[in-house]
Amino acid sequence: MANDWLLLFPEKVRVLLNGLPVPLLAKVEEIRVREGRPLEINYSGHYHFLTGSGSLTQNPGEAYKPSREDTHRLLDLISNHSLYTMEEELRKGFITIPGGHRIGLSGRTVLSGGGVEHLRDITGFNVRIAREIPGIADSVLPYLLERGRQRIMHTLILSPPQHGKTTLLRDLARQISAGSREGREGSRAGLKVGIVDERSEIAGSRRGIPAFDVGPRTDILDGCPKAEGMMMMIRSLSPDVLIADEIGRLEDAEAVTEALHAGISVVASAHGKEVSELARRPGLGGLLEHRMFERYVILHRTEAGLTFRILDGQKRALLLISPEERLGGERHA
Secondary structure (H helix, E strand, O other): OOOOOHHHHOHHHHHHHHHHOOHHHHHOOOEEEEEEEEEEEEEEEEEEEOOOOOOEEOOOHHEEOOOHHHHHHHHHHHOEEEEHHHHHHHHOOOOOOOEEEEEHHHHEEEHHHHHHEEEEEEEEEEEEOOOOOOOOOOOHHHHHHHOOOOOOEEEEEEEEEOOOHHHHHHHHHHHHHHHEEOOOOEEOOOOEEEEEEEOOOOOOOOOOOOOOOOOOOOOEEEEEOHHHHHHHHHHHHHHEEEEEEEEOHHHHHHHHHHHHOOOOOOOOOOOOOOHHHHHOOHHHHHHHOOOOOOEEEEEEOOEEOOOOOEEOOOOOOOEEHHHHHOOHHHHHH
Protein backbone atom coordinates (compact mmCIF):
# COMPACT_ATOMS: atom_id res chain seq x y z
CA MET A 1 0.00 0.00 0.00
CA ALA A 2 1.65 3.21 -1.22
CA ASN A 3 0.18 5.40 1.51
CA ASP A 4 0.27 2.93 4.38
CA TRP A 5 1.63 5.76 6.56
CA LEU A 6 -1.95 7.05 6.76
CA LEU A 7 -2.68 4.21 9.17
CA LEU A 8 -0.49 6.01 11.72
CA PHE A 9 -3.14 8.63 12.31
CA PRO A 10 -6.29 8.54 14.45
CA GLU A 11 -9.48 8.14 12.43
CA LYS A 12 -10.55 11.79 12.28
CA VAL A 13 -7.16 13.02 11.04
CA ARG A 14 -6.81 10.06 8.68
CA VAL A 15 -10.15 10.81 7.04
CA LEU A 16 -9.11 14.43 6.42
CA LEU A 17 -5.80 13.39 4.90
CA ASN A 18 -7.42 10.70 2.79
CA GLY A 19 -9.67 13.35 1.28
CA LEU A 20 -6.74 15.20 -0.29
CA PRO A 21 -6.24 14.83 -4.06
CA VAL A 22 -4.11 11.79 -4.85
CA PRO A 23 -1.33 13.76 -6.64
CA LEU A 24 -1.02 16.09 -3.65
CA LEU A 25 -1.05 13.23 -1.16
CA ALA A 26 1.82 11.66 -3.07
CA LYS A 27 3.92 14.80 -2.48
CA VAL A 28 3.22 15.29 1.23
CA GLU A 29 6.48 15.37 3.19
CA GLU A 30 5.39 16.35 6.70
CA ILE A 31 2.19 16.32 8.73
CA ARG A 32 2.38 18.40 11.89
CA VAL A 33 -0.12 17.54 14.58
CA ARG A 34 -0.25 19.92 17.55
CA GLU A 35 -2.90 19.44 20.21
CA GLY A 36 -5.44 22.26 20.13
CA ARG A 37 -3.64 24.01 17.27
CA PRO A 38 -4.00 23.97 13.48
CA LEU A 39 -3.32 20.74 11.59
CA GLU A 40 -0.51 21.49 9.11
CA ILE A 41 0.84 19.72 6.03
CA ASN A 42 4.08 20.52 4.16
CA TYR A 43 5.06 19.56 0.64
CA SER A 44 7.47 20.83 -2.03
CA GLY A 45 8.62 23.68 0.16
CA HIS A 46 5.07 24.94 0.84
CA TYR A 47 2.81 24.66 3.88
CA HIS A 48 -0.96 24.67 4.30
CA PHE A 49 -3.41 24.06 7.10
CA LEU A 50 -6.14 21.46 6.73
CA THR A 51 -9.74 22.37 7.52
CA GLY A 52 -12.33 20.16 9.17
CA SER A 53 -13.86 19.55 5.74
CA GLY A 54 -10.56 18.37 4.27
CA SER A 55 -9.68 21.46 2.21
CA LEU A 56 -6.45 23.45 2.32
CA THR A 57 -6.21 26.94 3.75
CA GLN A 58 -3.59 29.53 4.67
CA ASN A 59 -5.82 30.82 7.47
CA PRO A 60 -5.01 29.01 10.75
CA GLY A 61 -8.38 30.08 12.15
CA GLU A 62 -10.14 27.84 9.60
CA ALA A 63 -8.04 24.76 10.33
CA TYR A 64 -8.99 21.58 12.13
CA LYS A 65 -7.45 21.53 15.60
CA PRO A 66 -6.57 18.03 16.85
CA SER A 67 -8.07 17.18 20.21
CA ARG A 68 -6.42 15.56 23.22
CA GLU A 69 -8.09 12.32 22.15
CA ASP A 70 -6.44 12.67 18.71
CA THR A 71 -2.95 13.19 20.12
CA HIS A 72 -3.28 10.44 22.72
CA ARG A 73 -4.48 8.03 20.04
CA LEU A 74 -1.64 9.06 17.69
CA LEU A 75 0.95 8.43 20.41
CA ASP A 76 -0.64 5.05 21.10
CA LEU A 77 -0.51 4.08 17.41
CA ILE A 78 3.07 5.14 16.72
CA SER A 79 4.33 3.42 19.88
CA ASN A 80 2.44 0.25 18.97
CA HIS A 81 0.46 0.50 22.23
CA SER A 82 3.64 0.17 24.29
CA LEU A 83 5.12 3.56 25.10
CA TYR A 84 7.36 2.22 27.88
CA THR A 85 9.39 0.23 25.32
CA MET A 86 10.42 3.47 23.58
CA GLU A 87 12.33 5.15 26.40
CA GLU A 88 15.46 5.66 24.28
CA GLU A 89 13.48 7.23 21.43
CA LEU A 90 11.66 9.50 23.85
CA ARG A 91 15.01 10.66 25.22
CA LYS A 92 16.15 11.56 21.69
CA GLY A 93 12.88 13.27 20.83
CA PHE A 94 11.82 11.16 17.87
CA ILE A 95 10.45 7.76 16.96
CA THR A 96 11.25 5.96 13.71
CA ILE A 97 8.60 3.48 12.69
CA PRO A 98 8.67 0.62 10.15
CA GLY A 99 8.92 2.04 6.65
CA GLY A 100 11.50 4.65 7.65
CA HIS A 101 8.97 7.32 8.65
CA ARG A 102 10.35 9.54 11.42
CA ILE A 103 8.15 11.28 13.96
CA GLY A 104 9.58 14.22 15.86
CA LEU A 105 8.03 14.80 19.28
CA SER A 106 7.54 17.87 21.43
CA GLY A 107 6.30 18.17 24.97
CA ARG A 108 7.68 18.52 28.47
CA THR A 109 11.24 17.31 29.07
CA VAL A 110 12.16 15.36 32.19
CA LEU A 111 15.75 16.07 33.23
CA SER A 112 18.22 13.84 35.05
CA GLY A 113 21.81 14.75 35.83
CA GLY A 114 21.56 17.85 33.70
CA GLY A 115 20.46 15.94 30.60
CA VAL A 116 17.14 14.97 29.05
CA GLU A 117 15.91 11.65 30.43
CA HIS A 118 12.71 11.48 28.38
CA LEU A 119 9.66 13.41 27.22
CA ARG A 120 6.26 13.48 28.85
CA ASP A 121 3.02 15.36 28.17
CA ILE A 122 3.68 14.87 24.45
CA THR A 123 1.33 17.10 22.47
CA GLY A 124 3.25 17.84 19.25
CA PHE A 125 4.16 15.48 16.40
CA ASN A 126 6.03 16.07 13.15
CA VAL A 127 5.46 13.05 10.93
CA ARG A 128 8.07 12.95 8.13
CA ILE A 129 7.09 10.66 5.28
CA ALA A 130 9.87 8.50 3.83
CA ARG A 131 9.67 7.57 0.14
CA GLU A 132 11.94 5.89 -2.37
CA ILE A 133 12.47 7.42 -5.80
CA PRO A 134 14.24 4.85 -7.98
CA GLY A 135 16.46 6.62 -10.45
CA ILE A 136 17.03 9.84 -8.51
CA ALA A 137 20.76 9.01 -8.42
CA ASP A 138 21.03 8.33 -12.17
CA SER A 139 22.81 11.58 -13.05
CA VAL A 140 24.88 11.71 -9.86
CA LEU A 141 26.41 8.23 -9.69
CA PRO A 142 28.60 8.51 -12.83
CA TYR A 143 30.48 11.40 -11.18
CA LEU A 144 31.18 9.28 -8.11
CA LEU A 145 32.84 6.48 -10.07
CA GLU A 146 36.61 6.37 -10.33
CA ARG A 147 38.11 5.78 -13.76
CA GLY A 148 37.52 2.13 -14.53
CA ARG A 149 34.05 2.32 -12.88
CA GLN A 150 34.84 -0.27 -10.20
CA ARG A 151 35.45 2.03 -7.22
CA ILE A 152 33.14 4.58 -5.62
CA MET A 153 34.92 7.76 -4.61
CA HIS A 154 34.60 8.98 -1.02
CA THR A 155 31.56 11.26 -1.13
CA LEU A 156 29.79 13.69 1.18
CA ILE A 157 26.20 14.72 0.39
CA LEU A 158 25.30 18.09 1.83
CA SER A 159 22.02 19.99 2.27
CA PRO A 160 19.74 21.57 4.87
CA PRO A 161 17.15 19.27 6.50
CA GLN A 162 14.35 17.92 4.28
CA HIS A 163 16.11 18.44 0.96
CA GLY A 164 16.42 14.81 -0.09
CA LYS A 165 19.75 13.59 1.34
CA THR A 166 18.33 10.32 2.64
CA THR A 167 16.34 9.69 -0.54
CA LEU A 168 19.49 10.13 -2.62
CA LEU A 169 21.54 7.88 -0.30
CA ARG A 170 18.86 5.19 -0.58
CA ASP A 171 18.99 5.12 -4.37
CA LEU A 172 22.79 5.29 -4.44
CA ALA A 173 22.87 2.21 -2.20
CA ARG A 174 20.52 0.40 -4.56
CA GLN A 175 22.46 1.26 -7.71
CA ILE A 176 25.93 0.68 -6.26
CA SER A 177 24.85 -2.70 -4.88
CA ALA A 178 23.06 -3.84 -8.03
CA GLY A 179 25.62 -2.68 -10.59
CA SER A 180 24.57 -2.23 -14.21
CA ARG A 181 24.80 -4.30 -17.36
CA GLU A 182 24.13 -1.55 -19.83
CA GLY A 183 25.10 2.06 -20.34
CA ARG A 184 27.14 4.36 -22.49
CA GLU A 185 30.33 3.43 -20.65
CA GLY A 186 29.67 -0.29 -20.41
CA SER A 187 28.73 -2.56 -17.54
CA ARG A 188 29.54 -2.03 -13.86
CA ALA A 189 29.78 -4.83 -11.31
CA GLY A 190 27.71 -4.62 -8.17
CA LEU A 191 29.60 -3.93 -4.95
CA LYS A 192 29.11 -5.01 -1.34
CA VAL A 193 27.35 -2.15 0.44
CA GLY A 194 27.07 -1.67 4.20
CA ILE A 195 24.43 0.73 5.53
CA VAL A 196 24.69 1.96 9.11
CA ASP A 197 21.08 3.02 9.61
CA GLU A 198 21.09 4.66 13.04
CA ARG A 199 17.62 6.20 12.68
CA SER A 200 16.16 3.36 10.55
CA GLU A 201 15.41 5.85 7.78
CA ILE A 202 17.59 4.76 4.86
CA ALA A 203 16.35 1.18 4.58
CA GLY A 204 13.20 1.52 6.71
CA SER A 205 13.77 -1.97 8.09
CA ARG A 206 10.97 -4.03 9.62
CA ARG A 207 12.41 -6.69 11.95
CA GLY A 208 15.70 -6.52 10.08
CA ILE A 209 14.19 -6.69 6.59
CA PRO A 210 14.48 -3.46 4.54
CA ALA A 211 11.19 -1.92 3.46
CA PHE A 212 12.96 -0.10 0.62
CA ASP A 213 15.01 -1.54 -2.22
CA VAL A 214 18.61 -0.86 -1.17
CA GLY A 215 20.16 -3.42 -3.50
CA PRO A 216 20.88 -7.17 -3.62
CA ARG A 217 24.39 -7.01 -2.08
CA THR A 218 23.57 -4.70 0.83
CA ASP A 219 23.94 -5.42 4.55
CA ILE A 220 22.23 -3.19 7.13
CA LEU A 221 22.95 -2.45 10.76
CA ASP A 222 19.60 -1.05 11.87
CA GLY A 223 19.30 1.28 14.85
CA CYS A 224 23.06 1.22 15.45
CA PRO A 225 25.05 4.37 16.33
CA LYS A 226 27.00 5.43 13.24
CA ALA A 227 30.53 5.38 14.62
CA GLU A 228 30.14 2.02 16.33
CA GLY A 229 28.27 0.59 13.35
CA MET A 230 30.93 1.61 10.85
CA MET A 231 33.61 -0.09 12.95
CA MET A 232 31.47 -3.23 13.24
CA MET A 233 31.02 -3.26 9.46
CA ILE A 234 34.77 -2.84 8.87
CA ARG A 235 35.64 -5.69 11.23
CA SER A 236 33.03 -8.26 10.26
CA LEU A 237 31.14 -7.55 7.02
CA SER A 238 33.91 -6.47 4.61
CA PRO A 239 31.91 -3.88 2.66
CA ASP A 240 33.28 -2.23 -0.47
CA VAL A 241 31.18 0.86 0.30
CA LEU A 242 29.92 2.19 3.63
CA ILE A 243 26.82 4.42 3.70
CA ALA A 244 25.74 6.54 6.67
CA ASP A 245 23.32 9.43 7.13
CA GLU A 246 23.97 12.71 8.97
CA ILE A 247 27.53 12.35 10.22
CA GLY A 248 29.04 15.15 12.26
CA ARG A 249 30.40 14.02 15.62
CA LEU A 250 34.08 13.49 16.35
CA GLU A 251 33.55 9.75 16.71
CA ASP A 252 31.83 9.69 13.29
CA ALA A 253 34.86 11.38 11.72
CA GLU A 254 37.21 8.90 13.37
CA ALA A 255 35.19 5.97 12.01
CA VAL A 256 35.12 7.50 8.52
CA THR A 257 38.90 7.93 8.65
CA GLU A 258 39.33 4.32 9.75
CA ALA A 259 37.17 3.13 6.84
CA LEU A 260 39.13 5.19 4.30
CA HIS A 261 42.44 3.84 5.63
CA ALA A 262 41.01 0.32 5.32
CA GLY A 263 40.34 0.90 1.61
CA ILE A 264 36.56 1.15 2.00
CA SER A 265 34.68 3.85 0.12
CA VAL A 266 32.42 6.04 2.25
CA VAL A 267 29.25 7.78 1.04
CA ALA A 268 27.76 9.89 3.82
CA SER A 269 25.55 12.91 4.33
CA ALA A 270 25.68 15.96 6.59
CA HIS A 271 23.58 19.02 7.31
CA GLY A 272 24.71 22.25 5.71
CA LYS A 273 24.30 24.58 2.74
CA GLU A 274 27.92 24.87 1.59
CA VAL A 275 31.12 22.90 2.05
CA SER A 276 32.78 25.96 3.62
CA GLU A 277 30.39 25.74 6.59
CA LEU A 278 31.72 22.32 7.57
CA ALA A 279 35.25 23.53 8.30
CA ARG A 280 34.02 25.10 11.56
CA ARG A 281 32.67 21.81 12.92
CA PRO A 282 34.98 19.80 15.17
CA GLY A 283 34.25 16.46 13.51
CA LEU A 284 33.89 17.33 9.84
CA GLY A 285 36.52 20.08 9.82
CA GLY A 286 39.35 17.57 10.12
CA LEU A 287 38.00 15.44 7.28
CA LEU A 288 37.89 18.48 5.02
CA GLU A 289 41.31 19.69 6.09
CA HIS A 290 42.88 16.36 5.14
CA ARG A 291 40.82 16.19 1.91
CA MET A 292 39.28 12.86 2.84
CA PHE A 293 36.34 13.34 0.48
CA GLU A 294 36.84 13.13 -3.27
CA ARG A 295 33.36 14.31 -4.20
CA TYR A 296 30.78 16.67 -2.68
CA VAL A 297 27.14 16.58 -3.75
CA ILE A 298 25.22 19.68 -2.68
CA LEU A 299 21.43 19.62 -2.80
CA HIS A 300 19.42 22.81 -3.05
CA ARG A 301 15.66 23.09 -3.32
CA THR A 302 14.20 25.71 -5.66
CA GLU A 303 10.65 26.52 -6.75
CA ALA A 304 11.22 24.26 -9.77
CA GLY A 305 12.46 21.31 -7.71
CA LEU A 306 15.77 19.93 -6.47
CA THR A 307 19.13 20.97 -7.92
CA PHE A 308 22.34 18.94 -7.56
CA ARG A 309 25.80 20.51 -7.58
CA ILE A 310 28.79 18.19 -7.71
CA LEU A 311 32.26 19.33 -6.63
CA ASP A 312 35.56 17.47 -6.72
CA GLY A 313 37.83 16.97 -3.70
CA GLN A 314 39.33 20.43 -4.17
CA LYS A 315 35.82 21.93 -4.21
CA ARG A 316 35.88 22.70 -7.94
CA ALA A 317 32.53 22.51 -9.73
CA LEU A 318 32.03 19.46 -11.95
CA LEU A 319 28.32 19.54 -12.69
CA LEU A 320 25.05 21.34 -12.06
CA ILE A 321 21.92 19.21 -12.50
CA SER A 322 18.70 21.19 -12.75
CA PRO A 323 15.24 19.79 -11.89
CA GLU A 324 14.35 19.59 -15.59
CA GLU A 325 17.27 17.22 -16.16
CA ARG A 326 16.19 14.97 -13.31
CA LEU A 327 12.88 13.34 -12.58
CA GLY A 328 10.47 16.21 -13.03
CA GLY A 329 10.93 18.87 -10.41
CA GLU A 330 8.74 18.39 -7.38
CA ARG A 331 9.06 14.61 -7.31
CA HIS A 332 12.34 15.11 -5.48
CA ALA A 333 10.61 16.15 -2.24
